[in-house]
Amino acid sequence: MLKKHNFGAGPCILPSAVMEQAAQAVINWNGMGLSILEVSHRSPEFEEVVLKTQLLVRELLSVSDNYSVLFLQGGASTQFAMVAMNFLSEGKKAAYLDTGYFALKAIKEAKLFGEVDVVATSKDKDYAYIPDNFKVDAGSAYLHLTSNNTIEGTEIFDFSATGVPLVCDMSSDIFSRKIEVKDFDLIYAGAQKNMGPAGMTLVIAKNEFLEKGKKEIPSMMDYRIFRDNMSMYNTPPVFSIYVAMLNLLWLKDQGGVSGIERSNIEKAKLLYAEIDRNPLFYGTAEVAHRSRMNVTFQAIDKGVEQAFLKFAAEKGIVGIKGYRTVGGFRASLYNALPLSSVAVLVEAMVSFEKIYTDKTVLELE
Amino acid sequence: MLKKHNFGAGPCILPSAVMEQAAQAVINWNGMGLSILEVSHRSPEFEEVVLKTQLLVRELLSVSDNYSVLFLQGGASTQFAMVAMNFLSEGKKAAYLDTGYFALKAIKEAKLFGEVDVVATSKDKDYAYIPDNFKVDAGSAYLHLTSNNTIEGTEIFDFSATGVPLVCDMSSDIFSRKIEVKDFDLIYAGAQKNMGPAGMTLVIAKNEFLEKGKKEIPSMMDYRIFRDNMSMYNTPPVFSIYVAMLNLLWLKDQGGVSGIERSNIEKAKLLYAEIDRNPLFYGTAEVAHRSRMNVTFQAIDKGVEQAFLKFAAEKGIVGIKGYRTVGGFRASLYNALPLSSVAVLVEAMVSFEKIYTDKTVLELE
Numbered sequence: 001m002l003k004k005h006n007f008g009a010g011p012c013i014l015p016s017a018v019m020e021q022a023a024q025a026v027i028n029w030n031g032m033g034l035s036i037l038e039v040s041h042r043s044p045e046f047e048e049v050v051l052k053t054q055l056l057v058r059e060l061l062s063v064s065d066n067y068s069v070l071f072l073q074g075g076a077s078t079q080f081a082m083v084a085m086n087f088l089s090e091g092k093k094a095a096y097l098d099t100g101y102f103a104l105k106a107i108k109e110a111k112l113f114g115e116v117d118v119v120a121t122s123k124d125k126d127y128a129y130i131p132d133n134f135k136v137d138a139g140s141a142y143l144h145l146t147s148n149n150t151i152e153g154t155e156i157f158d159f160s161a162t163g164v165p166l167v168c169d170m171s172s173d174i175f176s177r178k179i180e181v182k183d184f185d186l187i188y189a190g191a192q193k194n195m196g197p198a199g200m201t202l203v204i205a206k207n208e209f210l211e212k213g214k215k216e217i218p219s220m221m222d223y224r225i226f227r228d229n230m231s232m233y234n235t236p237p238v239f240s241i242y243v244a245m246l247n248l249l250w251l252k253d254q255g256g257v258s259g260i261e262r263s264n265i266e267k268a269k270l271l272y273a274e275i276d277r278n279p280l281f282y283g284t285a286e287v288a289h290r291s292r293m294n295v296t297f298q299a300i301d302k303g304v305e306q307a308f309l310k311f312a313a314e315k316g317i318v319g320i321k322g323y324r325t326v327g328g329f330r331a332s333l334y335n336a337l338p339l340s341s342v343a344v345l346v347e348a349m350v351s352f353e354k355i356y357t358d359k360t361v362l363e364l365e
Numbered sequence: 366m367l368k369k370h371n372f373g374a375g376p377c378i379l380p381s382a383v384m385e386q387a388a389q390a391v392i393n394w395n396g397m398g399l400s401i402l403e404v405s406h407r408s409p410e411f412e413e414v415v416l417k418t419q420l421l422v423r424e425l426l427s428v429s430d431n432y433s434v435l436f437l438q439g440g441a442s443t444q445f446a447m448v449a450m451n452f453l454s455e456g457k458k459a460a461y462l463d464t465g466y467f468a469l470k471a472i473k474e475a476k477l478f479g480e481v482d483v484v485a486t487s488k489d490k491d492y493a494y495i496p497d498n499f500k501v502d503a504g505s506a507y508l509h510l511t512s513n514n515t516i517e518g519t520e521i522f523d524f525s526a527t528g529v530p531l532v533c534d535m536s537s538d539i540f541s542r543k544i545e546v547k548d549f550d551l552i553y554a555g556a557q558k559n560m561g562p563a564g565m566t567l568v569i570a571k572n573e574f575l576e577k578g579k580k581e582i583p584s585m586m587d588y589r590i591f592r593d594n595m596s597m598y599n600t601p602p603v604f605s606i607y608v609a610m611l612n613l614l615w616l617k618d619q620g621g622v623s624g625i626e627r628s629n630i631e632k633a634k635l636l637y638a639e640i641d642r643n644p645l646f647y648g649t650a651e652v653a654h655r656s657r658m659n660v661t662f663q664a665i666d667k668g669v670e671q672a673f674l675k676f677a678a679e680k681g682i683v684g685i686k687g688y689r690t691v692g693g694f695r696a697s698l699y700n701a702l703p704l705s706s707v708a709v710l711v712e713a714m715v716s717f718e719k720i721y722t723d724k725t726v727l728e729l730e
Contacts, residue, residue, distance in 0.1 A: 001396075001398050002398065003398070004397075004398040004399055006399060006403055008403065008404075008405045009405070010405075010600065011402065011403055011404065011405060011406060011600065011603055012403055013403045014400070014402055014403055019391055019392055019400045019402065019403075020392065022391050022402070023388040023389070023391040023392045024388070026384055026387050026388040026391060027384060027385065027388045031366075032369075033366050033367065033368070033369040033681075034369055034371060034683070035379070035384045037376065037379055037384065037387065037562040037608065038371055038373065038376055038377055038378045038379055038384075039373075039376065040373045040374070040375075040376065040684060041376060041563065073438040073439045073440075073443075073564065073602075074438045074439055074443075074585055075438075075585075075599045075600055076599070077584065077585050077598065077599035078438075078439075078583075078585040080583075080584075080585075081583030081584070081585060081586070082583075085583070105584075108584075109583055109584060112581055112582070112583060190599075190600060192600055197402040197603065197604055198406065198600045198601065198602055198603045198604070199438065199564040199565075199602035199603070199604065199605055200564075216477055217477070218443075218445075218446030218447075218450070218474055218477060219442065219445075219446070219470075219473075219474060220439055220440075220442050220443040220445075220446060221446070233442065234439075234440045234441070234442035234555075235375065235376065235440055235555060235557055235563045236563065237438075237563055237564035237602065237605070238376055238562065238563045238564070239562055239563070239564065239604060239605070240564055240602070240604070243402065316398075318399070319405060
């Protein structure tokens with residue numbers, strides 16, 4: 001069978017060793033004679049999994065003791081509302097940076113709870129850059145950022161202090177690079193990129209900030225309930241947490257976040273260099289704001305786009321079609337994608353160019 | 366290795382054939398050369414899984430076209446708040462039947478949104494029965510029931526019309542017996558009993574009722590958003606939905622809900638008969654309200670309780686310890702638990718009694 005190179009934007013590739021351990025646990029976990037799918041979340045064995053996963057998050061991101069590490073459900077989309085439900089009230093305002101599709105979704109949900117101050121937007125250039133030099137009103141409950149814009153292919157590399165609590169959606173770049181957790185009051189991330197399978201959400205929050213949260217809100221929307229119940233106020237997504245633990249153990253073996261960051265930089269450099277060199281393609285994000293996780297690029301015309309998608313598919317390259325509203329290509333280079341897969345894509349672009357110079361697109365099709 | 370008989374209350378036993386197919390899909394799904402954990406939820410292959418799972422729910426429960434079948438996250442605990450957030454407002458009231466631990470949790474969350482009218486409670490007898498002959502005010506937004514009380518071991522067998530929309534938490538008995546969906550306006554259930562692994566929630570709702578829902582609520586708390594986006598407004602819990610599909614296919618092979626109901630009745634009869642016969646044990650729920658899913662019983666004293674737990678564990682019997690606030694025993698007889706496992710438990714009770722008549726509890730320990 002043709003080896004697949006999965007550049008999908010999420011749910012995305014996980015290390016094959018993790019898949020094998022996960023499959024084994026579905027049959028017989030830990031030699032218990034039970035599947036990981038049928039063990040009680042209140043069993044000492046599973047409580048240990050939750051604790052270990054928390055400790056791995058703390059270790060890999062150097063999270064200090066005054067922060068809580070929580071596992072929730074509902075993805076970043078639930079967090080868009082939950083952040084505002086906890087920390088924004090009528091008559092108060094929160095600052096949001098509009099860097100694209102998901103930032104806009106966060107803004108929409110926040111407006112249900114109070115005033116939203118969009119401090120800057122890069123809509124003028126189709127979100128091809130990250131705005132800077134914006135001002136944040138000192139009275140804002142928080143500033144909300146989207147560290148990596150999965151659809152637009154941009155990433156924030158500068159998290160300068162603005163004087164108000166910083167809340168950040170890190171769904172698509174958490175665990176891909178070093179961050180200073182202490183610069184943030186609350187970080188959230190859907191797990192299904194670099195953490196584990198779909199179905200869980202990671203939250204890392206400063207305890208002092210959590211105490212500012214509103215009281216009269218639903219239990220399942222109250223971060224403190226998760227903190228006070230070791231993320232098990234109700235039945236958690238057992239399998240997703242277990243696979244996240246396996247995946248974070250794998251990450252630790254890769255030299256942790258510093259190790260994987262070096263590899264991610266190398267992968268991104270290789271692909272962007274080819275995009276910049278190859279006359280048939282061009283990148284869409286401004287160079288200084290290019291994401292290392294989601295490389296967005298376009299072909300010079302629709303014919304080339306279709307022909308290359310087909311050409312790439314024949315080489316086992318999967319998931320490089322751009323988001324439906326944007327078109328073109330998006331190659332996601334998450335932690336588990338090896339450099340060798342990026343090399344296969346780059347080689348495909350090179351060979352495609354050679355063939356293309358001799359033939360018309362119609363012939364290629 | 367000693368064969369395990371898993372009587373756990375949830376997450377709970379699933380059929381071994383389902384576990385095997387799930388494990389295979391984690392390695393290579395559908396011969397695609399990709400794991401089910403790394404496929405895009407927007408792929409045609411996974412969209413087909415969602416559709417198939419919806420159709421299986423419709424077929425197995427005879428759900429008519431004017432109802433929506435939705436897959437959410439967050440478990441029943443999220444539904445406790447979501448139902449009220451959608452259908453209860455300040456100045457309005459909703460009726461709740463208090464049948465125990467989880468009913469009380471639903472009541473607590475609903476109070477955040479409007480007035481709660483507890484129409485009846487069985488607290489006077491430690492929730493050992495289901496109250497009847499209660500009156501529901503015709504102006505109530507809905508009546509909320511808990512069809513099976515997992516901790517207290519009671520189950521509702523009569524869903525008489527009360528003139529107001531009926532909302533029911535069926536987390537621990539859905540798919541275990543025939544129900545008339547048309548009698549309900551909204552049914553919800555955490556999946557981790559008879560549907561699939563933890564991490565997804567099933568909602569079956571009358572479209573007409575959904576239209577009554579409030580508008581200015583978070584997208585991820587709005588049932589209509591899930592309905593209008595085929596439960597994929599954001600990334601769904603891919604693996605949990607896939608395993609639920611496998612499990613519902615298995616259920617169909619067992620003769621569907623009618624077939625499994627016959628088997629569940631037989632299993633419950635066998636165990637309750639032994640509880641009633643054996644002088645060392647007694648049931649806690651009133652006979653007419655005994656749950657077929659969660660059989661709760663007590664030993665005549667703490668010494669017998671401890672000794673039997675140990676005795677049963679040696680026979681591979683797992684998960685029969687009662688809920689921490691209640692103590693005693695709880696044997697959950699979910700769909701995938703075979704009659705042969707119930708027979709093993711009953712035999713253990715019989716042999717334990719024989720040994721016990723000759724020896725003191727201290728000797729047994």
